Amino acid sequence: MNAFLSMVPRFADAMLVTLEVSLLAAFLGMIGGFALNALRMRFSKALAIPYRTYVWLVRGMPYLSQLVIVYFGLPVLGLTMTAAQATIVSLSIYAAAYFAEIFRAGWASIPHGQIEAARAFGIGRRAAFRAIELPQALAFAVPLLANQVILVIKESAVASIITVPELTMTASDIVASTYTYIGPYAMLIVCYWLLTQAVALIAARASALIPFLQKTS
Amino acid sequence: MNTPDLLTRCLGYLPQLLAGALTTLWLSAVAVLCGFFAGVFIYTMSASDSALLSRAARVYVSVFRGTPVLAQLLVFYYVPSAIGLTLPGVVAAAVGLSLNTAAYQSQILGAGFRSIPRGQIEAARTFNLTRRQTLWRIEVPQVVAVTLPALVSEMIDIVKASAVISVIAVTDLMRVGQQLSSSSYRPLEVYTLAACFYLAITTLLSLAAHGYERRLAKRI
Numbered sequence: 001m002n003a004f005l006s007m008v009p010r011f012a013d014a015m016l017v018t019l020e021v022s023l024l025a026a027f028l029g030m031i032g033g034f035a036l037n038a039l040r041m042r043f044s045k046a047l048a049i050p051y052r053t054y055v056w057l058v059r060g061m062p063y064l065s066q067l068v069i070v071y072f073g074l075p076v077l078g079l080t081m082t083a084a085q086a087t088i089v090s091l092s093i094y095a096a097a098y099f100a101e102i103f104r105a106g107w108a109s110i111p112h113g114q115i116e117a118a119r120a121f122g123i124g125r126r127a128a129f130r131a132i133e134l135p136q137a138l139a140f141a142v143p144l145l146a147n148q149v150i151l152v153i154k155e156s157a158v159a160s161i162i163t164v165p166e167l168t169m170t171a172s173d174i175v176a177s178t179y180t181y182i183g184p185y186a187m188l189i190v191c192y193w194l195l196t197q198a199v200a201l202i203a204a205r206a207s208a209l210i211p212f213l214q215k216t217s
Numbered sequence: 218m219n220t221p222d223l224l225t226r227c228l229g230y231l232p233q234l235l236a237g238a239l240t241t242l243w244l245s246a247v248a249v250l251c252g253f254f255a256g257v258f259i260y261t262m263s264a265s266d267s268a269l270l271s272r273a274a275r276v277y278v279s280v281f282r283g284t285p286v287l288a289q290l291l292v293f294y295y296v297p298s299a300i301g302l303t304l305p306g307v308v309a310a311a312v313g314l315s316l317n318t319a320a321y322q323s324q325i326l327g328a329g330f331r332s333i334p335r336g337q338i339e340a341a342r343t344f345n346l347t348r349r350q351t352l353w354r355i356e357v358p359q360v361v362a363v364t365l366p367a368l369v370s371e372m373i374d375i376v377k378a379s380a381v382i383s384v385i386a387v388t389d390l391m392r393v394g395q396q397l398s399s400s401s402y403r404p405l406e407v408y409t410l411a412a413c414f415y416l417a418i419t420t421l422l423s424l425a426a427h428g429y430e431r432r433l434a435k436r437i
Binding site for chain 2: 056057059060061062063064065066068069072073074075076077150154155156157158160161167168171172175180181182185188189192193196197200
């Protein structure tokens with residue numbers, strides 16, 4: 001029991017690291033993905049192929065593969081970073097591809113007739129984007145975005161392989177120093193499960209709010 | 218100036234990377250296959266009339282979909298040794314990946330099962346087919362045909378998830394990459410080449426899925 005209680009502060013610290021790394025990467029990835037999709041829609045002729053190539057590359061390789069290229073491979077080209085920085089950079093790039101596809105699906109869900117009607121009414125491209133396309137696309141995308149945040153949190157476990165002091169690394173550390181296996185790993189599973197359930201709950205509440213936000217009167 | 222050297226080095230890495238890729242492939246295939254049968258089982262549990270079974274199934278799916286694959290693999294590799302049972306890394310990896318994909322496949326297959334008209338199941342009952350026969354001979358083939366693209370997508374995810382089994386002492390593609398990069402001191406080219414192998418596998422799988430979907434669309 002004593003050993004179990006002594007693990008809790010370490011796991012609490014580790015959970016903070018996991019949250020910092022994954023939420024930062026998810027946030028950067030979401031902004032990056034949104035920008036990528038917006039640019040793709042604006043400059044569709046020039047950017048269609050680069051966009052598709054980027055998404056194909058990032059989604060076709062395991063995240064661990066991309067992480068080791070950033071952490072071990074980039075120093076060969078002169079670009080060194082700490083394990084945490086490498087994780088955030090590679091996880092953001094990884095997440096951005098998925099978020100870009102989610103936003104693309106969000107925009108695809110808008111009936112094209114609305115965009116044509118907006119143009120017919122003389123509504124400028126930027127105004128139409130902000131007032132007509134954005135609310136509908138986001139309302140469609142929110143559950144998918146939340147799911148992707150959960151996936152990013154789970155993917156951050158891979159960073160333990162390059163010794164970022166997040167949850168999985170801490171659990172393995174405790175196992176290695178105390179030779180007890182069940183306690184730390186059970187705690188690990190519980191911590192991740194709580195994290196993902198919490199995000200799912202928050203997302204469900206946010207999704208329920210959307211119809212209220214869409215009311216204009 | 219470095220290109221012919223680079224090429225010879227890369228050709229030198231190929232045999233080991235290929236061996237690692239084959240390990241990754243057959244382990245993923247085994248996991249998806251076992252996970253398929255486990256997934257059917259989990260679905261029948263969740264659809265059963267017993268509240269206990271259906272809740273157990275829901276908890277199972279929630280835990281396996283809500284936690285990272287790496288954490289699950291570490292549990293299956295190290296916890297048995299606490300009970301005195303040493304599992305080889307390959308077995309632990311196969312078990313962990315199978316149980317993980319079973320949770321996802323139970324959801325995919327569940328959608329397929331729910332799309333089968335109830336009339337078929339009632340007809341099977343009037344023809345005196347047992348529950349097991351109805352399941353495996355009538356429902357499952359239709360479910361597989363309908364959900365195949367989603368199942369291939371899941372197989373792609375398992376191939377990518379299998380990259381972390383390098384941590385539990387399995388000589389898969391990723392582990393070969395680590396070994397080669399530490400012996401050659403050229404991490405960038407080795408890891409990039411390994412990544413290309415993964416890319417090739419996932420691309421071939423998704424092309425196969427697209428081809429299947431196109432054939433299905435033509436039939437209709």
